[in-house]
Amino acid sequence: MAADRPVLILTCADDPTSDVVVNELNNRDVPLFRCDPADVLAGGLEVSARFGEDGMRGYLRTEARSLDLAAVRSVFYRRPSSYAAPTAMSEQDGRFAKEQAKHGMAGIMASIRGRWVNHLWRAMEAEFKPSQLTVAREVGFTVPPTLITNSPQDAGEFAKAHGPIIYKPLQNTNLVGPDDNAAAVWVDEVTPDELDDSIRLTLHLFQRQVEKSADVRVTVIGNQVFSVRIESPYIDWRRDYDQLSYAVLDTPDHIARACRRYLDRFGLLFGAFDFGIAHDGSWVWYECNTGGQWYWLELETGLPMTAALADLLEIRS
Known part of the structure; x- marks a missing residue:
């Protein structure tokens, strides 16, 4: 019966947002199974999946519970940890183990049928950002003029045409500051004198400031x-x-x-x-x-x- 089918929650251990969803589902007596796919490398998650004429069959298992992969009602894909190899492995063995785990787990998870919020491939x-910008314009949003480039000349010309402009990262990255605490690159205004040859070192996203x-x-x-x-x-x-x-x-x-x-x-x-x-x-x-x-x-x-x-x-x- 559908009422007996569990919700699968894929996220890291420290995720307060998932905690409140878990509490709400528990209050509704909805069965669930929570795990971090990256735990497959640390021995905290046992996985087995078989593929045949009847599709994928298998399970996920932690010390506390097991999940039948064919019985999942829906999947909440939140913020799984990055895959990290066991420290006891050599660098090369660790790199191999990490890639095997990442590709195997992603493929198994993506093959689970049911409602996804959101499906990992679609997410x-x-x-x-370039895909977002294209679709945002196509569906009718007002989108500021935007440039993605590693050309100092093009960046300078863009600033002259659309200034003041801002810089925003193309992707959030785990960074550490001088105090070893987490650091962030904020969206901020860029002045013309900052548009120097260092732009050539990677891609940058510039946008007209709203x-x-x-x-x-x-x-x-x-x-x-x-x-x-x-x-x-x-x-x-x-x-x-x-x-x-x-x-x-x-x-x-x-x-x-x-x-x-x-x-x-x-x-x-x-x-x-x-x-x-x-x-x-x-x-x-x-x-x-x-x-x-x-x-x-x-x-x-x-x-x-x-x-x-x-x-x-x-x-x-």
Whole structure:
């Protein structure tokens, strides 16, 4: 019976957002199985999958419980750890083991049938900023002029044509500061004198700065859309959460429709969209994070996002 089929939650051990979803599903008596795929390298996860005429059959097993891969109701793909080889291995053996585990686990997980929030292949495709920019324009969002380049000359010409401009990373990277604590590269304004030959060393994303009155985070969970206005003194509001203020907004119909078209294009059921509200009131699209945070907004505003996500995983109509 469908009621007996578990929800599979794929994430790291330290993921408070998944914790609240687990609690909600437990309160609904929905069976679930939580694991971190990367634990297959540390001996914390046993995996076996057979492939034949009847498709894939197999199991995941931890010390506490087992999961029948053919019985999964839905999958919540959140934030699994990166694969890391056991320290006892040599560098070469460790590299081999890591690649075998990564490709084997990804293929097995991706073969699980059921509703995904979001499917790892679809989420992977939607991580790339150039793909996001292309689809955002096609579905009707207002997108700032953007340049991805390693040419100092093109960057300088872009700044002259569209300045002031900002820089934003093409992908978040785990960085460490001088104090050995986690470091971040924030979205920030770039001045013309910073556009030097060091640009040639890698690719950079430059964008016309939006003259904004506020930011908006739009979280789409299935058919439900939650919009929160965020006031911040910074270009990148993530710099200091203590200085943020929040207000629930009604999502304009054309924005909600465009968000759904965007997710449909990538085959996604969840998306955390970021917008800026320009001084003329228009909404300017920044990006969409397929695994974006949302629970802190529920705490700040009372919006029922945990329930919406649990509904999606429980597969309520």
